[in-house]
Amino acid sequence: MANEGLDKAVSGDYALGFEIDIETETVPPGLDESTIKFISKKKDEPEWMLELRLKALKKWETMTEPHWGHLDYEPIDYQSISYFSAPKEGIDSLDEVDPKILEAYNKLGISLEEQKQLAGVKVAVDAVVDSVSVKTTYSDELKKHGVIFCSISDAIRDYPELIKKYMFSVVPMADNYFAALNSAVFTDGTFVYIPKGTRCPMELSTYFRINALNTGQFERTLIVADEGSYVSYNEGCSAPTRDDHQLHAAVVELVILKDAEIKYSTIQNWYPGDETGKGGIYNFVTKRAICQGENAKVSWTQVETGSAITWKYPSCILKGDNSVGEFYSVAVTTLAQQADTGTKMIHLGKNTSSTIISKGISAMKGQNTYRGLVKIGANATGSRNYSECDSLLIGSNCGAHTFPYLESKDTQGQIEHEATTSKISDEQLFYLRQRGINEEDAVSMIVHGFCKQVFSQLPMEYAVEAKALLELTLEGSVG
Amino acid sequence: MSTVMKIENLQAKIGDKDILKGLNLELEPGKVHAIMGPNGAGKSTLSKALVGHYDVEVTGGDITYKGKSIRDMEAEERALEGIFLSFQHPVEIPGVNNAYFLRTALNAKRKHEGKEELNAAEFLRLMRDHLEMLGMKSDMISRSLNEGFSGGEKKRNEILQMLILEPEVIILDEIDSGLDIDALRAVSEGINKMKDGKRSFLVITHYSRILDYIEPDYIHVLKEGKIIKTAGPELVGELEEHGYDSIEEEK
Numbered sequence: 001m002a003n004e005g006l007d008k009a010v011s012g013d014y015a016l017g018f019e020i021d022i023e024t025e026t027v028p029p030g031l032d033e034s035t036i037k038f039i040s041k042k043k044d045e046p047e048w049m050l051e052l053r054l055k056a057l058k059k060w061e062t063m064t065e066p067h068w069g070h071l072d073y074e075p076i077d078y079q080s081i082s083y084f085s086a087p088k089e090g091i092d093s094l095d096e097v098d099p100k101i102l103e104a105y106n107k108l109g110i111s112l113e114e115q116k117q118l119a120g121v122k123v124a125v126d127a128v129v130d131s132v133s134v135k136t137t138y139s140d141e142l143k144k145h146g147v148i149f150c151s152i153s154d155a156i157r158d159y160p161e162l163i164k165k166y167m168f169s170v171v172p173m174a175d176n177y178f179a180a181l182n183s184a185v186f187t188d189g190t191f192v193y194i195p196k197g198t199r200c201p202m203e204l205s206t207y208f209r210i211n212a213l214n215t216g217q218f219e220r221t222l223i224v225a226d227e228g229s230y231v232s233y234n235e236g237c238s239a240p241t242r243d244d245h246q247l248h249a250a251v252v253e254l255v256i257l258k259d260a261e262i263k264y265s266t267i268q269n270w271y272p273g274d275e276t277g278k279g280g281i282y283n284f285v286t287k288r289a290i291c292q293g294e295n296a297k298v299s300w301t302q303v304e305t306g307s308a309i310t311w312k313y314p315s316c317i318l319k320g321d322n323s324v325g326e327f328y329s330v331a332v333t334t335l336a337q338q339a340d341t342g343t344k345m346i347h348l349g350k351n352t353s354s355t356i357i358s359k360g361i362s363a364m365k366g367q368n369t370y371r372g373l374v375k376i377g378a379n380a381t382g383s384r385n386y387s388e389c390d391s392l393l394i395g396s397n398c399g400a401h402t403f404p405y406l407e408s409k410d411t412q413g414q415i416e417h418e419a420t421t422s423k424i425s426d427e428q429l430f431y432l433r434q435r436g437i438n439e440e441d442a443v444s445m446i447v448h449g450f451c452k453q454v455f456s457q458l459p460m461e462y463a464v465e466a467k468a469l470l471e472l473t474l475e476g477s478v479g
Numbered sequence: 480m481s482t483v484m485k486i487e488n489l490q491a492k493i494g495d496k497d498i499l500k501g502l503n504l505e506l507e508p509g510k511v512h513a514i515m516g517p518n519g520a521g522k523s524t525l526s527k528a529l530v531g532h533y534d535v536e537v538t539g540g541d542i543t544y545k546g547k548s549i550r551d552m553e554a555e556e557r558a559l560e561g562i563f564l565s566f567q568h569p570v571e572i573p574g575v576n577n578a579y580f581l582r583t584a585l586n587a588k589r590k591h592e593g594k595e596e597l598n599a600a601e602f603l604r605l606m607r608d609h610l611e612m613l614g615m616k617s618d619m620i621s622r623s624l625n626e627g628f629s630g631g632e633k634k635r636n637e638i639l640q641m642l643i644l645e646p647e648v649i650i651l652d653e654i655d656s657g658l659d660i661d662a663l664r665a666v667s668e669g670i671n672k673m674k675d676g677k678r679s680f681l682v683i684t685h686y687s688r689i690l691d692y693i694e695p696d697y698i699h700v701l702k703e704g705k706i707i708k709t710a711g712p713e714l715v716g717e718l719e720e721h722g723y724d725s726i727e728e729e730k
Binding site: 425426427428430431432433434435436437438439441445446448449450451452453 | 530532533553554555558559563564566569570572573574575576580583584587588591623624640644
C-alpha cells in the first residue's frame with residue numbers, strides 16, 4: 001500500500017491553535033536574579049519562597065542541559081525566553097475573568113462558570129493562562145469537605161506550613177536541569193490537599209494554556225493525599241500555532257500517605273509544530289510521586305499527543321510497604337514530533353508492586369522512545385513489577401525505540417517485561433476495508449484497539465476526549 | 480443465462496510472477512460455483528483479484544459486477560457494493576471489539592445503501608440468532624477481533640460477518656481448512672442459510688469435503704491460471720478418483 005495515503009490519513013490538523021486576543025503584561029526576555037525577584041514580587045510571595053527560588057537559580061546556573069534522551073533539537077537559548085506573562089487583570093474585581101478568556105475556555109470545552117456545569121458531572125477546574133491561574137472553580141464547595149484546591153501561588157501565601165513541608169520533598173529543587181529551572185522561575189500551577197479519610201467529592205482538574213508569544217510556561221503542581229484519602233486529578237493543555245518553539249518545563253509532585261490513593265491523568269495536547277519540525281512546544285517535565293505510607297497507591301495515566309519534543313517520566317517511589325504504583329501511557333508522535341517518555345518505579349518497601357503499560361504510536365516522521373527504570377531495593381522483599389511496552393508504526397519513515405532498565409537488589413524480586421513492535425499491517429487494514437470500512441476509519445479502529453488498555457484507565461469523560469483527540473491527531477479531520 | 484459477475488480474460492500477477500493467465504468465468508445469480516484445482520493453480524490469487532487485494536496486480540482483462548467494471552474500484556467500495564470474501568487466514572486485530580467492528584461494518588453498508596444506522600441494542604438483537612446457529616459462545620462477540628480465536632472460531636466468525644452483512648457475491652476461500660466436523664457443519668449451515676436463489680457463491684477449495692455440505696451447481700477446474708473445465712457436480716467424483724492430471728483443457 002502506498003505510504004502517501006497513510007501519511008495523509010495521519011497528518012491531523014491541530015484544532016486548538018487559536019490565540020486569545022487579550023492584553024498581557026509580559027516581562028522582557030532574559031533570566032537572572034532580577035527576573036526571579038520580579039516574579040516573586042508579582043506573586044506577592046513571602047521572603048522564604050524568594051530565597052528558595054534564588055537558591056534554585058544558583059544551582060541551575062551550575063548545571064548543564066541534559067542530552068541523553070533520544071531527541072534531536074537545537075540547544076535552547078534560555079535568555080531569549082520571557083519568564084512571566086499574565087493577562088491584565090479586570091478593572092472591577094480580582095475575581096472577574098476577562099470574558100475573552102471565558103470564551104476561549106468554552107472553546108476548549110471547559111466551563112469556568114460553576115452554575116453552567118451539569119449536576120452529577122461536576123469537575124473543579126484551575127485555569128492557568130501563561131504564568132497565572134485566572135480562575136479556580138468550586139474551591140468554596142471543596143473547602144466544606146476540608147479539601148484545599150487552589151493555585152500554588154495562593155497556597156504559598158495561605159498554607160505556608162504545608163508548602164514548606166511538601167514542596168521539593170519529592171522532586172528536590174536541583175533534581176535535574178529542568179526541575180531546577182522550574183524551581184527558580186515557576187509561576188503558577190495547582191495545589192491540592194485532601195484531608196485524612198476524605199474521598200474528594202468531585203474530579204479535580206487543571207487546564208494549562210500557553211497564549212503569549214515567546215514565553216515559557218513553568219507550572220508547579222503539588223498534591224498531598226493524607227491518610228486514607230482519595231482523589232482523581234486530571235490535567236489538560238494546549239497552545240496556539242506558532243512558528244517558534246516555546247518551552248514548557250513543569251514539575252509535579254504527589255505525596256500519598258498511608259492507605260491513600262491518587263489517580264493522576266494527563267491529556268497533553270500542546271501545539272506539535274508542523275511536518276518540517278517548525279514550531280511546537282518543547283515539553284520537559286518532571287513528575288514524581290511518593291507512596292509514603294503503607295498501602296498507598298498512585299496511578300499515572302497519560303495520553304501524549306502534542307508537543308514537538310516530549311521529555312517526561314512520571315515516576316513512583318514505593319516507600320510504604322504494600323504500596324502500588326501504576327503507569328499507563330499512550331504517546332503519539334506524528335509530523336516531526338519526538339517523544340522520549342516512560343517511567344521509573346523505585347521499589348523500597350516490602351511487597352510493593354508496580355505495573356507499566358506503555359503504548360507508543362509513531363507516524364510520518366515521528367520518533368517515539370520508551371525509557372523506563374524498574375528498581376527493586378535490597379529491603380523490598382516480595383516486590384514485583386509487570387511491564388508491557390508496545391509500539392505501533394504507521395508508515396515507514398517513523399521510528400520506535402525501547403530502553404528498559406532493570407535493577408533488582410532483592411533476588412526474590414519478580415520483574416516481568418514484555419515488549420512488542422508492530423506495524424499496522426496491510427493485512428489488518430485490508431481485512432477491515434474488505435468489510436466496507438474506509439481506510440481512515442480502519443486506521444483509527446486499529447489504533448484505538450491498540451490504546452484500549454490505557455484509555456480504560458481514564459475517567460469516562462476524559463476517555464471520550466482522549467479518543468476524539470487521538471482521532472483528530474491521526475485522521476486529518478478538523479473538529 | 481444471466482450473470483452477476485463476469486470475469487473476462489483476467490491476467491494478474493503477484494510480484495513478478497504471472498499467476499492468472501486469461502481466466503474466464505461467469506457467476507450466475509443464486510448458484511454455487513466451486514473452484515477446484517491443485518496447489519499453486521491460482522485459486523487464492525483469483526479470490527484476491529476479485530476483492531482488490533493489494534498483493535495482486537491485474538495486468539489484463541476485466542471483472543464486471545452487475546454490468547460495471549470493478550477492476551479499478553477500491554476494496555471498500557467493492558465490499559459496500561456487496562462482494563464479500565471469507566478469508567483463508569483471518570487476521571487478528573488486538574483491542575478491537577468484535578461486535579463494535581461488525582456494527583461499524585454493517586452501518587457503513589447501511590449508510591451506503593441510504594438506510595438508517597443500527598444502534599448497539601438493535602445490533603445485538605440481530606446478532607443473537609446468528610450466534611446460536613453458528614454455535615458461537617456469546618463472549619466471542621465481546622472479545623477482540625479474531626484475537627486468540629481457534630481456527631474453527633475464526634471461520635465461524637467469518638460466516639457470522641457474512642450473515643450480518645448479507646452480501647450478494649460470497650467468495651469462500653478454503654472455508655473448510657482446519658475445521659473439525661462440528662465446525663464444518665455449523666459453517667455449512669450458515670452458508671446454506673444464505674442461499675436465497677439470488678446470491679452467488681464462489682467456493683474455492685482443495686478438497687471435496689465441503690461440497691458434501693454445500694451442494695455446488697457448477698464445478699470449475701482451475702489449473703495454471705485458467706479455468707480448464709466446467710461441469711456439474713458429478714465432476715467431483717471424477718476428480719476424487721483420477722486427480723487433476725486427468726483433466727484436459729476444453730477447447
